[in-house]
Amino acid sequence: MTLYKKNFLKMLDLSKEEVEEYLRVAALLKDKKRKGEVHDFLRGKNIALIFEKTSTRTRCAFEVAAADLGMHAVYLDPKSSQIGKKESIEDTAKVLGRMFDAIEYRGYGQEIVEALAKYSGVPTFNGLTNESHPTQILADLLTVREHFGKVEGLTLAYYGDARYNMGNSLMVGAAKMGMNFTACCPAKYFPDAALIEKCREIAKETGSVLRFEEDPAKGSVGADVIYTDVWVSMGEPPEVWEKRIADLSPYKVTGAVMARANKGAIFMHCLPAFHDLGTEIGREMKERFGLEDMEVTDEVFLGEQSVVFDEAENRLHTIKAVIACSLVKDGV
Numbered sequence: 143m144t145l146y147k148k149n150f151l152k153m154l155d156l157s158k159e160e161v162e163e164y165l166r167v168a169a170l171l172k173d174k175k176r177k178g179e180v181h182d183f184l185r186g187k188n189i190a191l192i193f194e195k196t197s198t199r200t201r202c203a204f205e206v207a208a209a210d211l212g213m214h215a216v217y218l219d220p221k222s223s224q225i226g227k228k229e230s231i232e233d234t235a236k237v238l239g240r241m242f243d244a245i246e247y248r249g250y251g252q253e254i255v256e257a258l259a260k261y262s263g264v265p266t267f268n269g270l271t272n273e274s275h276p277t278q279i280l281a282d283l284l285t286v287r288e289h290f291g292k293v294e295g296l297t298l299a300y301y302g303d304a305r306y307n308m309g310n311s312l313m314v315g316a317a318k319m320g321m322n323f324t325a326c327c328p329a330k331y332f333p334d335a336a337l338i339e340k341c342r343e344i345a346k347e348t349g350s351v352l353r354f355e356e357d358p359a360k361g362s363v364g365a366d367v368i369y370t371d372v373w374v375s376m377g378e379p380p381e382v383w384e385k386r387i388a389d390l391s392p393y394k395v396t397g398a399v400m401a402r403a404n405k406g407a408i409f410m411h412c413l414p415a416f417h418d419l420g421t422e423i424g425r426e427m428k429e430r431f432g433l434e435d436m437e438v439t440d441e442v443f444l445g446e447q448s449v450v451f452d453e454a455e456n457r458l459h460t461i462k463a464v465i466a467c468s469l470v471k472d473g474v
Contacts, residue, residue, distance in 0.1 A: 145467035149259040150267045152252065152274040153314040154340065158348065161283065161318060167474045168284050168456070168463035175210065175459070182212030184469055187243040191217045192225065192258075193269070194249030195376050199413060199457050200269045200277065204246050207462035216242075235261035243469060247271075250377065265468035267461075272375070275307040278412050279315040280460035285453045286321075286367060289408055294320035294349075299365035299403070301326045301358070301393045302437055303386065304333050308371045308412055313352065317341040320348035326361025327393055329354070358393050365403040369410045370395045370437045387431055395438040400447055409438070409448045417443035 143159055153161075174181045189208050193201060201217070208215040218225075225234045231254055238245055239262030247255040248269030259266035268276055287293050300312055304325040310333055316323035323341075325332055332338070332354050345352055355361045362368055370393075373386040400409060416424045416436040427433045434440075442448065466474045 144473070146469075146471055146473070147265055148468050149265055150276060150464045150468065151255055151259060152268060153276050153279055153311050153318060156276075156318065158318050158320075161280070161315075164280055164460065164463050164467060165284055165287065167467055168280065168460040170474065171210075171462050171466065172456075172459040181210060183474075184208075184243075184466070185212035187211075187213045187469060188241070189213050189215050189244045189246065189465070190238050190242045191215055191269075192223065192245065192247045192249065193217065193219050194225075194247075194254075195270065197248055197269070199454055200248055200461075203277075203457040203461045204269065204465075206458055207465055210462060211466060213243075213465075231257045232261045234258075236263075239263040244465065267464055267468075270307060272377075273307055273310060275311045275412070276315075277457065277461050277464065278308065279311045280464070281453055281456040282312070282369075282410060282412075283315060283319060284456045284460055285410065285449055286408075288452070288456075289449060290366065295322075296366040297322040297324065297351075297364055297404075298367040298369055299324040299326055299361050301361060301368065301370045301395050301399070302390055303327060303331045303371070303373055303375075305331055306375050308369075309333050310337060312369065313337070313341050314344075317344040317348060317350045317352065320350050322351040322353070324353040324355055324361055324365065326355045326358055328389055329356055331389070358399070359402070361393075362399045362403045362407075366407050367410055368395055368400060368403055368407060371412055372414065372416060373437055383427065384431075387427070387433070387436070390437070394436065395442050397439065397441055397445075400442055400445075407447060409442055409445070409450070410453055411438060411443070411448075411450045413450060413454055415443055415450070 235258045244265045246267045246269050252271045252273040255268045417440045
């Protein structure tokens with residue numbers, strides 16, 4: 143098995159063995175980072191970072207990962223490129239492929255990152271699309287393994303809107319790795335039926351059990367990991383807040399939700415999180431709806447079971463592993 147020159151576009155593309163290799167390399171590079179060991183074995187390489195959606199963790203993780211590996215990174219925001227506006231995705235990809243050794247894309251449709259991979263001829267990495275967020279899932283899996291010593295056989299319960307990139311990717315990642323997965327939300331917020339069916343087929347091979355639960359009191363029972371995300375995805379209009387708050391407030395992760403989980407359960411969130419009034423959106427929701435928090439309480443977010451900042455740090459190490467595995471010919 144080799145990951146050299148492999149694109150990293152969605153979890154469905156990966157075998158369990160490939161995921162294991164990314165996690166092995168991530169743990170290795172994390173150890174080197176903490177020991178202060180230089181690992182700049184990609185000196186002279188260049189990576190284009192295309193961000194049509196802004197980010198804190200993804201941008202910082204890719205830029206620091208590139209720097210640690212000895213690479214030069216060029217950041218392109220929506221104002222810094224003509225991608226899809228004055229120049230087609232295909233033409234842009236062909237140009238960037240002549241100049242860079244790899245491309246990262248964070249933005250909208252999955253078809254865009256797929257086209258960049260198809261036409262650039264260089265390894266292309268998905269930093270987030272509407273449908274998929276595979277770099278986050280690697281960080282999540284590494285975090286779970288660090289806390290439990292394993293992934294297989296554990297149960298992850300996802301509370302909230304499971305229709306988009308995080309719900310989709312967590313379900314696929316869990317199925318691939320033999321982890322049980324529960325989506326806890328109203329039925330209209332369950333993942334796409336076709337994707338569920340694909341994951342059920344994968345689960346037959348790995349032993350994963352997939353559940354879809356509408357009762358918030360039952361979703362966390364037997365869970366080792368409680369996971370949630372913001373209720374409104376980046377790029378959606380502000381008007382959807384009222385509807386999501388009405389539908390999803392019963393699925394807020396509270397102390398009671400955590401108490402029904404297994405002993406030693408952890409809380410995870412891909413961030414940013416609306417757990418207090420420290421954000422503009424949080425203060426706006428306080429004024430409009432009288433809310434002190436949204437998808438998770440401050441008590442849980444800052445509590446002893448929360449590993450959200452371990453998880454955030456692991457974005458760096460797993461992203462570094464993806465880049466290294468794709469560009470180091472003889473492996474890491």
